[in-house]
Amino acid sequence: MFGSILLVALMGAGPAPGTSLPTGDGSAEAVAARLSAMLQAARSVISKHQTDINDPAKGDKHLDAATVVGEAIAAYKAKTGEDPTAYDPATRQGRLIGAQLEAIAEVMDEAQSSINQEGVGFKGFIPATFARLVNETFARRVVGEATVKVTAPLDLVRNRKARPDEWETAVIAERFLAEDWPRGTPFSETVTEGGAATFRMAVPEYYAASCLSCHGGPKGSTDITGYPREGAAEADLGGVISVIINEP
Ligand code: HEC
Missing domain, CATH: 3.30.450 (Beta-Lactamase)
Incomplete structure (x- = not known):
């Protein structure tokens, strides 16, 4: 019981950034660090749901674009202490992170029929492949x-x-x-x-x-x-x- 009180107290302290990002001044270094952190956050979402994705007994995995983007944003916030949706879309940082989130959504839209297939276990949809597809889609969007x-x-x-x-x-x-x-x-x-x-x-x-x-x-x-x-x-x-x- 004491333990759970302590846990609540710790959680109340707010996000403990695991990564310290260069200050958000829109420099190339700041933007690059954020793109990298977002890729890691999104990949961790796929990793977290891997058992589900590979489950042959389950049809709809409820892992649509909005869900994955939402969980990626939450993981990014937990890791960096920053809300990526608060970046000004008129800046390079806001535009590029926005394009990356759109790329994540596009990849998830396209993956739906494959990951929701019933009767198939391993579908080849793993964090590394997901990340590669997101990066390829991102590159197309920000040529x-x-x-x-x-x-x-x-x-x-x-x-x-x-x-x-x-x-x-x-x-x-x-x-x-x-x-x-x-x-x-x-x-x-x-x-x-x-x-x-x-x-x-x-x-x-x-x-x-x-x-x-x-x-x-x-x-x-x-x-x-x-x-x-x-x-x-x-x-x-x-x-x-x-x-x-x-x-x-
Ligand atoms: C289920 C098997 C599997 C697991 C588990 C796995 N990988 Fe991979 N990994 C792959 C496959 C397959 C590719 C090629 C993906 C592609 O390009 O579509 C790959 C690609 C990569 C790449 C990109 C470079 C390349 O070789 O194409 C890196 C880096 C990587 N994995 C690191 C990791 C790390 C770190 C972990 C653990 C956090 C991990 N992998 C877990 C199968 C796996």
Whole structure:
């Protein structure tokens, strides 16, 4: 009983931001960090509902676009302490986060017939695939302005579309895989190519125990998705969220 009072007291303290975002001044760094945080929030929603999505006995999963967007917004708020719907849509930050939420909705609309199919267990609708589809849809909606991609060290890449480019390869090798790199810390810089300035941010992600049913061992054995397992271990660098913001 004392425990539950304590819990209520703690919850009353409001959201405890797990991630400190760069101040919301609309800089490329601030926007990139928010796009990355929203992708993670939305992916966590799919992860939370995975058992349901894979349930062959259940038809309608009640996981429509509005539900997933609503839960993603709530997860983002819990993680960052910010309400993404309060971002001014007239700003780059508001516009890009808005486009990302629309991309999440579009992907969920298109997934309905597949995820609501009765009699089918595993449907291939997993957080990584969802994230890739959201990122592809986002890129179409904001052409040229920004891209979000999930990549990984080359030896771990499953989908060819996720292969790291030169900049990502260098960041992975020289920063994220360096012994002394502070775990979980993003790397960002402005890159100038052909006179155009591009802001780039990479956010490292590590395997949790829950990832290893597919990415763990035995190495080379086939997982439920049909891919060979990588033989990875918990806490290994598993992937990188890579955000590009093209300066106007
Ligand atoms: C059910 C099996 C499964 C689980 C569990 C799983 N993954 Fe994956 N992962 C995949 C598949 C399949 C892809 C390719 C998805 C695509 O592009 O459609 C993938 C892709 C990725 C990618 C993108 C790069 C690439 O290889 O294409 C990263 C990064 C990644 N997974 C990390 C993780 C992490 C971290 C976890 C745990 C939080 C995790 N995965 C859990 C199956 C899984």
